[in-house]
Amino acid sequence: MDNFTFYSPTYFVFGKNEETRAGELVKKFGGSRVLVVFGGSSASKSGLLERVVNSLGEEGLESFTLGGVKPNPRSGLVYEGIDLCRKENVDFVLAVGGGSVIDTAKAIAAGAVYDGDFWDFYSGKRIEEALPVGTVLTISAAGSEGSPDSVITKEDGMFKRGASGDAIRPKFSILNPALTQTLPAYQTACGITDIMAHLMERYMTNTKDVQTTDRMIEGLLLAMIEEGPKAVKEPDDYEARANIMWAGMMAHNNSCGVGRSQDWISHDVEHELSALYDCAHGAGLAVTFPAYLSLAYKHDVARVAQFARRVWGCPEDIDDEEAALMGIESLRQFFKDIGMPSTIGELGGSEADIDKLAHTACYGNGRTGKLCGFVELDEEQIKQVYRNML
Amino acid sequence: MDNFTFYSPTYFVFGKNEETRAGELVKKFGGSRVLVVFGGSSASKSGLLERVVNSLGEEGLESFTLGGVKPNPRSGLVYEGIDLCRKENVDFVLAVGGGSVIDTAKAIAAGAVYDGDFWDFYSGKRIEEALPVGTVLTISAAGSEGSPDSVITKEDGMFKRGASGDAIRPKFSILNPALTQTLPAYQTACGITDIMAHLMERYMTNTKDVQTTDRMIEGLLLAMIEEGPKAVKEPDDYEARANIMWAGMMAHNNSCGVGRSQDWISHDVEHELSALYDCAHGAGLAVTFPAYLSLAYKHDVARVAQFARRVWGCPEDIDDEEAALMGIESLRQFFKDIGMPSTIGELGGSEADIDKLAHTACYGNGRTGKLCGFVELDEEQIKQVYRNML
Numbered sequence: 127m128d129n130f131t132f133y134s135p136t137y138f139v140f141g142k143n144e145e146t147r148a149g150e151l152v153k154k155f156g157g158s159r160v161l162v163v164f165g166g167s168s169a170s171k172s173g174l175l176e177r178v179v180n181s182l183g184e185e186g187l188e189s190f191t192l193g194g195v196k197p198n199p200r201s202g203l204v205y206e207g208i209d210l211c212r213k214e215n216v217d218f219v220l221a222v223g224g225g226s227v228i229d230t231a232k233a234i235a236a237g238a239v240y241d242g243d244f245w246d247f248y249s250g251k252r253i254e255e256a257l258p259v260g261t262v263l264t265i266s267a268a269g270s271e272g273s274p275d276s277v278i279t280k281e282d283g284m285f286k287r288g289a290s291g292d293a294i295r296p297k298f299s300i301l302n303p304a305l306t307q308t309l310p311a312y313q314t315a316c317g318i319t320d321i322m323a324h325l326m327e328r329y330m331t332n333t334k335d336v337q338t339t340d341r342m343i344e345g346l347l348l349a350m351i352e353e354g355p356k357a358v359k360e361p362d363d364y365e366a367r368a369n370i371m372w373a374g375m376m377a378h379n380n381s382c383g384v385g386r387s388q389d390w391i392s393h394d395v396e397h398e399l400s401a402l403y404d405c406a407h408g409a410g411l412a413v414t415f416p417a418y419l420s421l422a423y424k425h426d427v428a429r430v431a432q433f434a435r436r437v438w439g440c441p442e443d444i445d446d447e448e449a450a451l452m453g454i455e456s457l458r459q460f461f462k463d464i465g466m467p468s469t470i471g472e473l474g475g476s477e478a479d480i481d482k483l484a485h486t487a488c489y490g491n492g493r494t495g496k497l498c499g500f501v502e503l504d505e506e507q508i509k510q511v512y513r514n515m516l
Numbered sequence: 517m518d519n520f521t522f523y524s525p526t527y528f529v530f531g532k533n534e535e536t537r538a539g540e541l542v543k544k545f546g547g548s549r550v551l552v553v554f555g556g557s558s559a560s561k562s563g564l565l566e567r568v569v570n571s572l573g574e575e576g577l578e579s580f581t582l583g584g585v586k587p588n589p590r591s592g593l594v595y596e597g598i599d600l601c602r603k604e605n606v607d608f609v610l611a612v613g614g615g616s617v618i619d620t621a622k623a624i625a626a627g628a629v630y631d632g633d634f635w636d637f638y639s640g641k642r643i644e645e646a647l648p649v650g651t652v653l654t655i656s657a658a659g660s661e662g663s664p665d666s667v668i669t670k671e672d673g674m675f676k677r678g679a680s681g682d683a684i685r686p687k688f689s690i691l692n693p694a695l696t697q698t699l700p701a702y703q704t705a706c707g708i709t710d711i712m713a714h715l716m717e718r719y720m721t722n723t724k725d726v727q728t729t730d731r732m733i734e735g736l737l738l739a740m741i742e743e744g745p746k747a748v749k750e751p752d753d754y755e756a757r758a759n760i761m762w763a764g765m766m767a768h769n770n771s772c773g774v775g776r777s778q779d780w781i782s783h784d785v786e787h788e789l790s791a792l793y794d795c796a797h798g799a800g801l802a803v804t805f806p807a808y809l810s811l812a813y814k815h816d817v818a819r820v821a822q823f824a825r826r827v828w829g830c831p832e833d834i835d836d837e838e839a840a841l842m843g844i845e846s847l848r849q850f851f852k853d854i855g856m857p858s859t860i861g862e863l864g865g866s867e868a869d870i871d872k873l874a875h876t877a878c879y880g881n882g883r884t885g886k887l888c889g890f891v892e893l894d895e896e897q898i899k900q901v902y903r904n905m906l
């Protein structure tokens with residue numbers, strides 16, 4: 127096991143109706159003038175936004191709202207939020223939404239106390255200082271409610287980049303599974319895929335002797351395999367939603383990723399898909415992961431066979447190669463069963479795009495011709511991954 | 517799933533040689549005059565204490581030492597530590613040791629800033645304020661490095677009681693698995709048993725639909741079953757020690773115990789054993805858990821059968837009753853295999869003590885005749901649990 131540090135100081139408040147405690151929690155963490163960031167009209171239509179704003183008012187807190195965050199959130203709204211914070215002397219940023227809303231709130235919180243352009247943080251500068259951030263989570267997927275990370279797309283050039291720092295870790299996150307019951311089946315399935323991808327990116331490691339984190343990841347994946355389809359089939363299943371919500375946080379606060387190398391090639395490969403086809407991140411991952419593993423498993427057949435046997439119940443008495451391939455097929459079928467696509471065609475793409483996709487994956491974002499993680503892939507191998515999606 | 521809050525703000529620094537960062541970390545969390553609390557002579561003989569104290573000195577921090585913490589730590593040393601803190605204007609308490617040392621440090625930290633008798637906190641008063649605490653862990657067992665709890669025995673009457681509060685959660689915990697390599701096999705096995713007990717106390721729940729935490733607990737138990745015997749057999753196995761150390765923290769920071777009722781009857785039953793026979797807590801738990809489950813499984817055969825199948829690999833095609841009993845037998849055999857006792861006789865007790873043990877378990881510590889958790893046990897049933905240890 128490699129040396130590591132682990133830090134997850136967020137105060138999690140989980141369960142029914144807990145969003146009405148937003149005011150109490152903002153106050154606990156020192157806020158008095160609060161910027162409430164949210165996405166589309168569903169937050170206001172459902173009455174959630176009102177409940178949250180009322181709860182702030184009941185504690186005597188001043189609030190300002192900033193709506194309109196979109197999936198793959200943009201820099202424009204971040205600049206707007208920063209201006210608003212400065213103008214109104216905001217001292218706390220509260221995200222009400224999913225990963226995109228939380229990531230926007232984090233960017234605003236960091237930018238509001240920074241003299242330069244907030245984009246500096248998304249160009250490699252570590253975030254050392256920020257306004258305190260809190261969240262009311264409405265989508266189980268990205269894990270941003272318990273992470274120090276934020277991903278924003280710069281409109282000028284459409285660069286999608288990440289920033290990180292303990293200062294933007296949420297002070298508190300309110301996780302009410304009932305708030306996710308209104309999500310349509312497709313979006314629910316995208317979230318499930320994203321959570322499973324966060325687990326599998328950590329699972330595909332080159333570090334030896336990591337039983338404890340292996341077993342934790344396997345356990346969380348097994349829970350997702352059991353609970354995910356229930357929530358897709360029966361959106362009102364509170365218990366399934368609750369299990370998924372806690373797994374989504376645990377999948378990404380890194381409890382089960384410490385002390386081991388991680389992969390993240392699938393995220394890089396997928397990124398080109400969502401950039402080109404504007405598909406949902408989860409849908410892109412559902413197509414990418416089996417396609418990627420079909421090539422990458424050869425690097426460590428025993429590991430992928432372990433994944434196949436422990437997570438997908440593949441037999442002990444077949445050889446590792448056969449088990450690994452069977453596991454990858456089970457993964458593909460699982461995504462299919464919850465309504466996710468499994469080919470690039472279903473995302474709106476075709477074979478003709480592959481050269482471009484592979485080239486951008488290899489040389490975009492400052493890369494120098496390779497993707498490195500569990501394996502090292504050059505441009506030709508990345509083309510093969512995309513061809514596996516046909 | 518029940519509503520819950522989860523908070524685990526400790527900064528964990530894990531790996532080889534990390535104890536040399538003690539000074540840097542105390543400084544990071546605001547300490548300048550440090551009380552270093554430790555146990556017996558092994559900390560100084562091994563050179564660990566010197567390394568830690570030097571690391572404080574290198575950062576320009578003043579340090580004071582207080583040694584002599586014993587297993588089942590006593591109130592006397594706590595009073596001594598509180599006096600020392602006041603006399604020397606100590607502003608940080610650093611524990612170098614296992615659970616007993618950490619619990620003593622926590623008690624001192626709370627008592628030093630409290631006007632009354634620190635024992636008030638161990639008589640039900642919540643700890644709201646304390647000096648900051650840090651730890652350098654040397655035994656994987658109690659999980660105190662990531663918990664808000666402390667257990668102290670009052671010498672006057674030998675009452676063993678617990679206190680709790682976020683204020684005594686360690687600000688940082690240094691977890692270097694190599695520091696546990698000097699532990700003898702028996703003490704290693706006691707620690708493994710304690711960790712598994714923390715997991716099983718959480719597993720035996722009456723809350724329905726808790727797949728995510730079930731699967732996490734099962735995963736951690738499977739890791740302990742694989743890695744535990746390696747460390748017992750080969751004390752120098754760093755990787756096994758590392759897996760156990762992280763599992764020990766995860767077992768007790770409550771990541772996998774949230775939103776579900778927990779049991780803890782075995783801890784209550786065991787407490788009478790270690791009080792009467794002065795045996796190690798882990799050894800007492802190894803005797804208690806199978807004895808307890810042999811009676812308690814009837815309350816929810818399906819749950820214990822699930823435990824038996826998923827954790828101990830019992831067959832799917834036998835009935836639940838048979839599987840449950842087979843799982844309990846596997847647990848007993850596992851403890852035996854790592855060198856733990858399985859009868860009350862091996863702890864130094866006999867049948868003649870059972871009435872007294874059961875009576876104290878039922879009516880001691882302010883109890884009113886029952887032990888409640890996964891099941892409800894009256895005095896007659898508790899006698900049966902003790903008889904199952906013969």
